[in-house]
Amino acid sequence: MPLAAIVKASGAAVAGSDRSLDAGRTPAKFDHLTAQGVRLFPQDGSGVTSPDMVLVASAAIEDSVPDVAAARQLGCRRISRAGLLAELFNAASARVAVGGTSGKSTVTGMIGWILHATGRHPTIMNGAVMTNFASADAPFASALVGPPGGPFVSEVDESDGSIALYEPTVAVLNNISLDHKPMDELHHLFAQFVGRAAVAVINLDDAEAAIVAREAAHHRLIGFGIEQEGAAIVGHDLIETPAGVRFAVTDRTTGETCPVALQLIGRHNASNALAAIAAARGLGIALSEAADALGGFTGLKRRLEVVGTAGGVTVMDDFGHNPDKVAATLSALHAFPGRLLLFFQPHGYGPLKQMGRELAASFASAMGRDDRLLVSDPAYFGGTTDRSVGSDDLVARISAEGGSAEHIAERDACARRLVELAAPGDRIVVMGARDDSLSTFAAELVDMLSRVKPVPEGL
Numbered sequence: 001m002p003l004a005a006i007v008k009a010s011g012a013a014v015a016g017s018d019r020s021l022d023a024g025r026t027p028a029k030f031d032h033l034t035a036q037g038v039r040l041f042p043q044d045g046s047g048v049t050s051p052d053m054v055l056v057a058s059a060a061i062e063d064s065v066p067d068v069a070a071a072r073q074l075g076c077r078r079i080s081r082a083g084l085l086a087e088l089f090n091a092a093s094a095r096v097a098v099g100g101t102s103g104k105s106t107v108t109g110m111i112g113w114i115l116h117a118t119g120r121h122p123t124i125m126n127g128a129v130m131t132n133f134a135s136a137d138a139p140f141a142s143a144l145v146g147p148p149g150g151p152f153v154s155e156v157d158e159s160d161g162s163i164a165l166y167e168p169t170v171a172v173l174n175n176i177s178l179d180h181k182p183m184d185e186l187h188h189l190f191a192q193f194v195g196r197a198a199v200a201v202i203n204l205d206d207a208e209a210a211i212v213a214r215e216a217a218h219h220r221l222i223g224f225g226i227e228q229e230g231a232a233i234v235g236h237d238l239i240e241t242p243a244g245v246r247f248a249v250t251d252r253t254t255g256e257t258c259p260v261a262l263q264l265i266g267r268h269n270a271s272n273a274l275a276a277i278a279a280a281r282g283l284g285i286a287l288s289e290a291a292d293a294l295g296g297f298t299g300l301k302r303r304l305e306v307v308g309t310a311g312g313v314t315v316m317d318d319f320g321h322n323p324d325k326v327a328a329t330l331s332a333l334h335a336f337p338g339r340l341l342l343f344f345q346p347h348g349y350g351p352l353k354q355m356g357r358e359l360a361a362s363f364a365s366a367m368g369r370d371d372r373l374l375v376s377d378p379a380y381f382g383g384t385t386d387r388s389v390g391s392d393d394l395v396a397r398i399s400a401e402g403g404s405a406e407h408i409a410e411r412d413a414c415a416r417r418l419v420e421l422a423a424p425g426d427r428i429v430v431m432g433a434r435d436d437s438l439s440t441f442a443a444e445l446v447d448m449l450s451r452v453k454p455v456p457e458g459l
Contacts, residue, residue: 001029002125002143003056003085004038009145017043017067019381026436032140045070052076056084059160062383082162085125085154090167092123092152096279097166099193100174100209101186102324103272104155106264107174109300110276112144112153117293118285121146125154128319129301151283156193158186163193170282171197172275176208177324177358183208191216199282201275204228222282224274226267233278235260235270240335245270249277251287258291264299266332302439304332308446312424315449317442321347321433323355323362329431330366338425340371341418343441345411345432346378346391353389360397363405372421373398373405374414379435411441419448 008014015038021030022043030040041047045066048055055071058081063069071078079087089095098108105128112124113132124130124144133141146152156163171194176186191212194200198220202213205225213223225231226238231252238247243263247270250257260277262269273294280290299305307315320329326344333340344363346352352359363373375391375398391407398405408414418428430442 001033001140002127003081004033005036005143006088006123006125006145007084008036008038013039015039015041015047017041017047019043020436023381026440029140029436043067048074048076050074050076054079056081058082059162060383080160080162082157082160082165086162086165089125089152089154090165093149094151094170094283095166095168096151096153096170096172096283097163097168097193097197098153098155098172098174098275098279099158099163099190100172100203101158101177101322102328103174103268103275105300105319106269106272106303107172107275107279108153108155110273110294110297111172111279113297114276114280114285114290114293115151115153115283116144117296118289120285121150123150123152125152126300127155128303131298131301132296134301158189158193161189163189166193166196168193168197170199170201170279172201172279173209173212174203174272174275175206175324176212177322187212201278201282203271203275204231205271220282222278224271224278226271226274233274233281235274238267238270240265240267240332242336249274249287249291251281254287256287258288260291261295263295263297265304265335266328268328268332304329307430307439307442310446310449311422311452313422313426313428313449315428315430315442315446317430317439319433320344320431322351323358326359326362326431327366329429330363333427333429334366334368338427339423340368341421341426341428342367342371342373343376343414343418343428343430344373345376345435345438346394347433347435349378349380349385349387349389352378352391352394353386356389356394357397360394360401360403363398364401364403367403371404373403374417375405375407376411376414377409379432415441415445415448418445419452422449 004014048070051074053076055076055078098104108126109130115122123146126142129142156166201222203209204223223231224233226235234250235247246261277290302317302319305317307317320326395405395407432438
């Protein structure tokens, strides 16, 4: 969707199809695309009609999809989603690419906001809706289109190896952990990624990213970290509050120190902010400008987003789906009192097979004694993926490590169980990725709570 918006703004005619459209999921998104002049077709090949068309499809789209077959028959040029994004990105004058296993979207949004707030008119390609740019006319603002020749900020993906296509001015490496690929392959991909950039911004708090920093011997490395001895951009005097996290940032190359007051909670967001500040410094933006701008950053949809409160129970929507993201989310929430009722929908059968053991360990170690976890069946939208490892395997591993977890296959049944368990003061956290309907599910939980849970006295 954000890539379609950027291409449409350049003057190209854009059309498309989507399994979710055919299934009737998230209709508001498709209505918005239609309103922007993007033509939508069923995913049956009917939208591919001319050899002059270019077919853009993600790496996950199989050759058996009718649109792909129609494009092949007509002789259309085919390019991956990442390939088209890389073409647009590499043509910009100043290019910031944000990589890493976790935090990419937040860091991308923060850097984009710094550039926007300081009058540098960026194009931003993000994997999540940036609330600073969302409005009634642009409810799905996962992209911002700046003027030709301006800076381009984008998150880049390592899962399909397409990170190798980007030629960044500034490469940001936030962290490295098990997600889609084995660790040795991830090290290699990220080392090449930062090696191509004029400036490498690397999180020295992350042990695996720090290895890349040491081995890269980059001619212009900007390391960042919280109270990290070797960092050029260092955060210190961190204070977590329910309203956000505050800290000081020092640029050790100049000795300058500035306060930062984020509207986001959690130590991980302080780290994300340091990444954004370091990237801004790599572009020549003053430390004070970057730090001041971040105070106005309001975050992203589905990143510890409060959906609503009913019956004294707060419902939150979060993108947590891999071990690092789960740990960061639960750590941020456990900085304040209250039981957590967690709902987790794995983002696919493949990821469960790849990192189920690490995911189970993350949940079991980060959950509080009274927390409860409900796991539904994984997100699945068709295709030939191996479904031999499922949510029951994950729950068994979590339970074996001491966590309180239940496998309830259907989401509707999970909702009823969550509402049954909920008591005043609890927080229900909806977690998962790749499925936009999770936000609808979170909103439905608020509605269910309002109907079945009486409002406690004094609230």
